[in-house]
Amino acid sequence: MAQPALVVEAGDPFMTSDIVVEMVKQLRALDTYDTYEGWSEEKIIDPLVMTKERKREIPIIGDPDEITLARVKAYYNSIASLIEKKGGLMAVPVINITHEGFGRALVLVGKLIVVDKVLRDVHRFGFPSLEDLASKTDATIEKALGLIATYREVAEA
Numbered sequence: 001m002a003q004p005a006l007v008v009e010a011g012d013p014f015m016t017s018d019i020v021v022e023m024v025k026q027l028r029a030l031d032t033y034d035t036y037e038g039w040s041e042e043k044i045i046d047p048l049v050m051t052k053e054r055k056r057e058i059p060i061i062g063d064p065d066e067i068t069l070a071r072v073k074a075y076y077n078s079i080a081s082l083i084e085k086k087g088g089l090m091a092v093p094v095i096n097i098t099h100e101g102f103g104r105a106l107v108l109v110g111k112l113i114v115v116d117k118v119l120r121d122v123h124r125f126g127f128p129s130l131e132d133l134a135s136k137t138d139a140t141i142e143k144a145l146g147l148i149a150t151y152r153e154v155a156e157a
Contacts, residue, residue: 007049008042014130019137020045022081026074047071048133050126064101064123072097072125076105079115082141083107087148089155097122107144110155114144 014020024041036044048071064072073095080091089109097103101122107115127133148155 006042006046007051007054008046008130010040010042012042012130014134015041015045017130017134017138018082019078019134020130022078023048023074026077026081027071030070030074045130048075048126049129050124051128054126055124058124060121062101062123063099064097064125068123068125069097072105072119072122075125076107076115079137079140079144080107082137083109083114083144083148086141087145087155089148091144095119109144109148111157112147112151112155114147114155115140 008015020041024044027044028036047067073093076093076095080093083091087109091107091109091114094106094108095103096105097119101120103119103122105115105117105119106113127136
């Protein structure tokens with residue numbers, strides 16, 4: 001059986017974006033069986049790019065597998081890590097996903113909820129491109145940093 005072609009190409013300018021760099025770190029950290037040993041960063045991040053063609057291959061209704069759940073956790077761990085680096089306060093991700101792929105992801109800074117995302121169809125988790133991943137994540141982080149600035153005393157509690 002032929003291996004599917006990678007969507008992410010070497011030299012993609014978004015491979016150096018904060019979120020992609022952090023995601024690769026998080027995915028490698030969650031890889032307890034050294035599955036990613038010897039893999040390029042492009043190959044590690046590639047499954048997060050959910051093109052229309054890839055989405056068509058995945059059933060509309062389905063349960064997420066452990067690898068997909070690990071990617072979701074790595075994504076929100078990455079967001080929390082970047083918020084912590086840029087905001088100077090500890091950020092903690094809290095993720096609850098049912099076996100059917102529905103749930104919620106929160107990122108807390110102190111007693112302040114800075115990210116609140118309802119999750120559905122987690123078995124189809126991904127972004128149309130690395131550019132989309134970077135821009136949506138940057139917007140989420142900027143919004144979180146704005147909340148921290150506005151409600152600093154709650155974030156420090």
